[in-house]
Amino acid sequence: MSDMGRQSVTDKAGAALKPDSQKSVLEQGADMLKGKTDSAASTAQPESQKSFTQQAGDAVSGNSNQNSGSMMDKAKDAMGIQK
Numbered sequence: 001m002s003d004m005g006r007q008s009v010t011d012k013a014g015a016a017l018k019p020d021s022q023k024s025v026l027e028q029g030a031d032m033l034k035g036k037t038d039s040a041a042s043t044a045q046p047e048s049q050k051s052f053t054q055q056a057g058d059a060v061s062g063n064s065n066q067n068s069g070s071m072m073d074k075a076k077d078a079m080g081i082q083k
Helices: 009-017 025-044 052-061 071-079
Strands: none
Touching: 009 025, 009 052
16 A cells, blocks of 8 residues: 555556566656656655655665655745744
8 A cells, every 4th residue: 555645566566567668658658757756755755654665665666765854844944934
């Protein structure tokens, strides 16, 4: 099971295991979009709020982040807005 807004580990594996040469242009585009969206969601979500499955999947796919807070928290900090 994946966290809200995240691509499941099985979906990631399925996309990675099928060679691009066997995918249609539409499939390749969808994979790229899903990957970018998942990567952005991974970065925005603090590690402390990720399920064990997503943490493991991120570690394997290279999507892990070193955030202690979310991107929104970092933006608020940069602008001097209190949390």
